[in-house]
Amino acid sequence: xxxxxxxxxxxxxxxxxxxxxxxxxxxxxxxxxxxxxxxxxxxxxxxxxxxxxxxxxxxxxxxxxxxxxxxxxxxxxxxxxxxxxxxxxxxxxxxxxxxxxxxxxxxxxxxxxxxxxxxxxxxxxxxxxxxxxxxxx
Amino acid sequence: xxxxxxxxxxxxxxxxxxxxxxxxxxxxxxxxxxxxxxxxxxxxxxxxxxxxxxxxxxxxxxxxxxxxxxxxxxxxxxxxxxxxxxxxxxxxxxxxxxxxxxxxxxxxxxxxxxxxxxxxxxxxxxxxxxxxxxxxxxxxxxxxxxxxxxxxxxxxxxxxxxxxxxxxxxxxxxxxxxxxxxxxxxxxxxxxxxxxxxxxxxxxxxxxxxxxxxxxxxxxxxxxxxxxxxxxxxxxxxxxxxxxxxxxxxxxxxxxxxxxxxxxxxxxxxxxxxxxxxxxxxxxxxxxxxxxxxxxxxxxxxxxxxxxxxxxxxxxxxxxxxxxxxx
Numbered sequence: 426x427x428x429x430x431x432x433x434x435x436x437x438x439x440x441x442x443x444x445x446x447x448x449x450x451x452x453x454x455x456x457x458x459x460x461x462x463x464x465x466x467x468x469x470x471x472x473x474x475x476x477x478x479x480x481x482x483x484x485x486x487x488x489x490x491x492x493x494x495x496x497x498x499x500x501x502x503x504x505x506x507x508x509x510x511x512x513x514x515x516x517x518x519x520x521x522x523x524x525x526x527x528x529x530x531x532x533x534x535x536x537x538x539x540x541x542x543x544x545x546x547x548x549x550x551x552x553x554x555x556x557x558x559x560x561x562x
Numbered sequence: 563x564x565x566x567x568x569x570x571x572x573x574x575x576x577x578x579x580x581x582x583x584x585x586x587x588x589x590x591x592x593x594x595x596x597x598x599x600x601x602x603x604x605x606x607x608x609x610x611x612x613x614x615x616x617x618x619x620x621x622x623x624x625x626x627x628x629x630x631x632x633x634x635x636x637x638x639x640x641x642x643x644x645x646x647x648x649x650x651x652x653x654x655x656x657x658x659x660x661x662x663x664x665x666x667x668x669x670x671x672x673x674x675x676x677x678x679x680x681x682x683x684x685x686x687x688x689x690x691x692x693x694x695x696x697x698x699x700x701x702x703x704x705x706x707x708x709x710x711x712x713x714x715x716x717x718x719x720x721x722x723x724x725x726x727x728x729x730x731x732x733x734x735x736x737x738x739x740x741x742x743x744x745x746x747x748x749x750x751x752x753x754x755x756x757x758x759x760x761x762x763x764x765x766x767x768x769x770x771x772x773x774x775x776x777x778x779x780x781x782x783x784x785x786x787x788x789x790x791x792x793x794x795x796x797x798x799x800x801x802x803x804x805x806x807x808x809x810x811x812x813x814x815x816x817x818x819x820x821x822x823x824x825x826x827x828x829x830x831x832x833x834x835x836x837x838x839x840x841x842x843x844x845x846x847x848x849x850x851x852x853x854x855x856x857x858x859x860x861x862x863x864x865x866x867x868x869x870x871x872x873x874x875x876x877x878x879x880x881x882x883x884x885x886x887x888x889x
Contacts, residue, residue, distance in 0.1 A: 430587050431650070431677075456651035461675050466658045473664035477657070480670055482579035510576035 432557045433483040437465040437474040440492060447519060448489045451546060458550040471498065475505035478514050484557045485537075486511075490520040495530070503535045513558050519544070567598030570696055575670060578693050582672055585693075586686040588841075596689055599696045604827075606638070606695040606702045607814050610720030612682060612742070615708025617726040618752040620659035621793055623705050625803040627663050630701050633807075636668040638694030638702040642683050645675040652676075656705055670694060681715025682706040688719055688834055711741040718833035721826060722813045724806075726750045727766065729758030743769065746785060747813050750806060754789040763787060783816050847882050 434455055436448045445467060455462045463481055465474060478486040488502060499518060506514050518530065518539040527539040537556065540549050566584070569577035584592040609626075611619050620641065627637050641656035652675035663669040672694075674684040683706050694702045706716050717723055725746035749766050751759055770785045786809050790802045817823040851857040863869050 431675075433583070452653060456646060456653045457649050459646075459650040461645075461652045461654060463654045463657060463673060465661060469661060470665075473661055476664045477661070477671075479576055480579050481654075481657075481673060482576075482583045510574070 430557075430560065431459075431461055432485075432554060433461045433463070433481065434485045434487060434553060435463045435465070435474070435478045435481060435483040436487045436489065437469055437477075438467050438489055439469045439471055439474060439498065440494070441468065442490060442492045442520075443467050444491045444520070445489065447542075448487070451487070451519070451549060454546040454550050455553065458554065460550070460553065471501050471505060475502060475509055475511065478506060479509045479511040483514060485515050485517050485553060487517045487519060490518065490522060493521075495520075495522050495526060499530055499535050515556070515558055517553075566592075567595035570595070570599055570693060571602065573697060575697070578670070578697055579672060582674075582686060582690050582693055585689045586674065586677065586684070588845075596692065599692060603692045603695045606691070606699050607722070607811075608691055608702045608704065608720045609810055610704050610706065610716035610723040611726065612706040612709050612713070612716050612723065612745075613726030613750075613752075614710070614728065614731060617708070617728045618790075618793075619705050619708070619726055620656040622726060622750065622752065622790065622803065622806075623656075623703055624660045624662070625800060626703060626807060627660065627669055628800065629804050629807040631663070631666065631668060632804075635700040636698065637670075638697065638699035639669070639671040639705065640674055640687055640690045640694070640702070641671065641705045642674045642676060642687065642707050644707050645677050647678070650677075670697065670699065676707060679715075680713070682709045682713030683715050683719070685837070688837065691719060709742060711743075714741055714745050717745050718830055721817060721823070722747045722810050724748045724750055724810070726752050727762060728753050729756045729762045747783065748806070748809050749785065749787040750790050751787065752790050753792075755792045759789065763789060781822070782820060783813065847878065851878070 436452055438445050438448060448464060452462045452464050463477070463483070465477060474486065474488070486502065486506065488499065490498060495518065499516060503516055506512065506516070515537040516535065518536050519541070522539055522541060527541065530536040530539060538552060566577050566581045570581055581592065581595055611623055613619055623639060623641070627639065630637050639660065641654070643652055643654045643656055645652045654673035654675060657671055657673050660671055663671065672690060674686055674690065676684045679685045683704065687704060691702055691704070704716060704720060706713065723745050725742060727749060728751070749770070751763055751766065753759070766787050770787060788802065788806055788809065790806065791798050793799050817826065860874050864871055864874065
C-alpha cells in the first residue's frame with residue numbers, strides 16, 4: 426500500500442427508486458478492484474447524497490436512476506456539489522437512461538460518464554480507476 | 563487545495579475531509595497542516611465504540627448522535643471498516659446507518675478503511691480526531707471495525723470506551739479473558755430483548771464486580787452494564803441510549819474529578835509520538851528497501867534459509883542508524 430492514492434467512490438439511490446441490484450454489484454466489483462466504496466442505501470435525498478460526498482471526500486459520486494427524472498436530478502446534484510465546495514467531485518450515472526439523454530448529460534458537462542444496462546462491470550471499474558480527477562494537494 | 567490547516571481552523575468542512583484523506587494516503591506535506599492545527603486540539607470528549615461484527619455499533623452510534631444533538635452538542639464520527647487484504651479495496655458500510663444526520667450541519671461523519679492497520683482502527687484515526695476536534699465538535703465518536711478479542715488500540719485514542727456485547731457469543735469464560743473485556747469503561751448489552759441477554763448481563767456484572775480494583779486507568783470507576791433493547795421499538799431504544807449518553811458524560815466527569823484525564827492524555831500522547839517516530843524513521847527506510855528491490859532479495863534469501871530475519875534487521879539497522887540500539 427504505502428504512498429499510493431486510493432480512489433474513493435460514493436454510490437447512491439434517491440427517491441422511491443428501489444432498483445439497487447446494479448449499484449450493489451458495482452460496489453462489490455469496485456471493492457474487489459481496490460477502490461474504497463460507500464453506498465448510501467435506498468430512499469435518499471439529493472441533499473443527503475451531496476453532503477455525504479463532500480464529507481467523505483470521494484472522487485466520484487455515482488447515481489443510479491430508474492425513474493425517468495434523470496435530467497433534473499443530475500443537474501441538481503451537480504449544482505449542490507458545486508455549492509458545497511465539491512466542484513472537483515465527478516458525477517457518474519447508471520440505470521435506465523435513454524441513449525440520447527446520456528449523450529446530452531455528458532455533453533453538457535453535468536455528468537462525466539453514464540453506464541447503462543448491460544455495461545460490463547470490469548470496464549466500469551477500469552474507467553473509474555483511469556479517470557479519477559487529479560488531486561492537487 | 564491550498565492552506566488546508568488554515569482552512570480547517572476556519573471551520574471549512576471540505577478542507578477537513580481533504581486533510582483526513584491526505585493523512586490516510588500519507589502524503590508527506592500533509593503533516594505541515596497537522597503542525598498548524600495541533601495547538602488547537604484537545605477540547606473534545608472522544609468516545610470509542612467497539613465490539614464484534616454485527617453487534618449493532620453503527621446503529622447505536624446513530625442513536626447516540628441523536629441523543630447528543632437533542633442537547634445541542636455537535637458531533638464528529640470516525641467510522642472504521644476493514645480493508646480487503648487481497649485487493650486493498652473496502653466497502654464502507656457504517657455510514658448507511660447514520661444517513662438521517664447527513665443534512666445536519668452539527669454532525670460530521672467520516673468513514674475510514676483500516677488500510678492494513680491492526681488493532682481495530684486505521685492509522686489516520688489519531689489525526690482524524692485532531693481534525694474534528696479543531697472543527698469544534700463537542701463529542702467525537704470513533705467506531706472501530708468489528709473486533710475479536712485482541713483489537714484494543716482504541717484505548718490509546720478515546721477518553722471513554724464502550725464495549726458492545728450481544729447475547730449468544732460464548733460462555734462465561736469469554737468474559738474472564740484478557741483483551742477486549744478489560745478495556746470497557748461502559749458495557750452495553752445490545753439486542754437485550756433476545757434470548758440469553760439475562761445470562762450475559764449476570765456474567766458481565768460478575769466480571770465487573772470482581773475486577774473493581776483493576777489495573778486500568780479508570781481506577782475507582784464503577785463500570786456500568788447497560789441494557790439496550792429492540793431497535794424495533796424506537797421509543798424504548800432512544801430512551802436507553804439517552805441513559806448511555808448520560809453515563810458517558812458521567813465517566814468523563816469522573817476522569818476530570820479524579821485527575822485521571824492527564825494519565826489518559828499521557829498514554830495517548832505516547833502512542834502518538836511513537837506513531838510519528840515510526841513514520842519518520844522506519845517508513846522511509848522501508849520505502850527505500852522496497853523501491854531498490856532489496857526487500858524482495860531479502861525475502862528470497864530468507865526463504866532459502868541463507869539468512870534469518872533477525873540478522874537482516876541487524877544489518878539494516880547498522881546501515882541506517884548512527885547509533886545502533888544496544889540489545
